[in-house]
Amino acid sequence: MSVIHQPTVRPTGAAWRWLREQPPSLLFAVALLIPILAAVLFAPPLIGYSPFDQDLLARNQGPSAAHLLGTDHLGRDVFVRLLDGGRTTLLVSISATIFAFVLGVGVGLVAITFGRITESVVFGFLDLVRALPGTLMALLLIVALGSGLGPLILALGLSYSPHVAYIARAAYQREISRDYVRAARTFGGGPMHVLWRHIVPNLLGVLVTQAAIILPRCIVTESVLSFLGVGSSPDAPTWGRMISDASRTIQQAPYVLMMPLIALVVLTTCISIFGDHLRRWLDPVRESAGDNITPLPAREVQP
């Protein structure tokens, strides 16, 4: 009797092979994202300086052992300020993205469920809002809501929510004509039941993908608003605000400007690449139709 030797599959080997099959740009993005997020979330208490500790004797210094990335024009540690600013940046943009999705999906789906007239009124209004570019809309909302982190999150969320509502509607219309939904209706499922039990779970894939596309745009728009001086305040600076503040000492200390600049661009690039791959992976059909742009003839203002 012979023993059949089965090749033992080592789990590490399988994981390694799976990793090797992934596109290099995705691996690159994830390999940068994980340490950035970990550092931003956990490192600030470990550094020993607070973001607001001033040391006027050690101003505009280059990198050293005491200050890993040097100090700014008030002698504050650039590294801890960078990590702390990253926290605020992520807090604002993630909250704004969540707000945009809750509002957009909620308004979009409820408008559809209530019938044709509600749908056309609500989407007519959203169309109006979308005729303004995101930056202009956010500026207008900041004028109305005032400055500070709360209004900033509201303004960003509100200016991106129409886009989400359109995505939700498109996905809804795709799902509603499927056989299983018709079956559920035949069995007597009411509109809210069908929406909640059948449509919403199937929208999740599309929405997660869109979130990965909208999040970096929120980060970018937030940084633009902060650069324009209407975003975050100096006592809770985001990276955009830090760039704007550091631009005043661009001659004396260019690296103080470069640090948040590099951090911002690396973060948004990595999330964008990640989102791009997520879209291909979750929604392969739309790959041929180009970016998240509907094919001709729809002419849309992108966020």
Add this chain to the structure above:
Amino acid sequence: MNRFLPIILTIVRGIGQAIGIVVLIFLLCRVVPGDVVDVLGIEGGLTSEQAAAMRQELGLDKPLVVQFTDWLVRALHGDFGNSLLFHTPVSDMLMHALPVTAQLASMSFLIGLGLALLLAVAATSTRSLFLDFTINAVNIWSIAAPTFCVGFIGILIFSIWLGWLPVLGSIGMAIVIIGLDIAGQVVKPLREELKEAVNLPHVRTARAKGLAPSQIAISHILPATSPIVLALSGLILTGLVSGSITMEVLFGLPGIGSLMLNAIHGRDYPVIMAAITVVAVSLVVINTVVDLISRLIDPRIS
């Protein structure tokens, strides 16, 4: 009649959209922040009589609908009131700022579109993987790197380290940066749409005839881009607007964007409303014109 109905509907829709946006801007600027006089009162310390007199002077004691129609009628005659900070007519300030923004936006548009067409058509006709990779990279970069960051990188390199350009007032650098941003945003969807254009029968025939790739590119692929570019106009306009605002502030150019931002910082509501209204209404007009042109090119558009 049947041919003209969609055109008329497009124009009516554009007018409706313009009115809707102006109402939205008016409401957001005038109702939500309370009252202009309150804001000025905190800073200037007005007595209640002075505040009441000022409200009467500015027409803020009237009902909202009357305020809006007053403002709209005067705005249609080119009168946006006086600046609260400078006491000069807002329309004069707009007239000084508009040419700067118009120059900035039109030049960046030409550079951006030219670059995007060049890259997309070249990638389509040569089927070069390298060009496709470049297009992907440029696209991700322009989505991820806001124009003001690129602007700072430009200032660091060309003004601080090389010392070639002044830090402020460099309209050339601003134009190039907005142009690159637009090219990056547009080139990928353009390329994706062109993939289908290559397989059209007349292009295949041209290739079968043995026409040179450059010839095919110029006479067959380039004409196919015009409806695509029109459909992407929203993306282009968004890039132009946000790019112009940030670049004007960054390089200290005295355009509409700088005007708007200075007014927002100084709470100069007549200027804020006028500047945002001018930009928003011009966008609606451009969108409507683009819509009309698309219909003329391709009557199948519903």
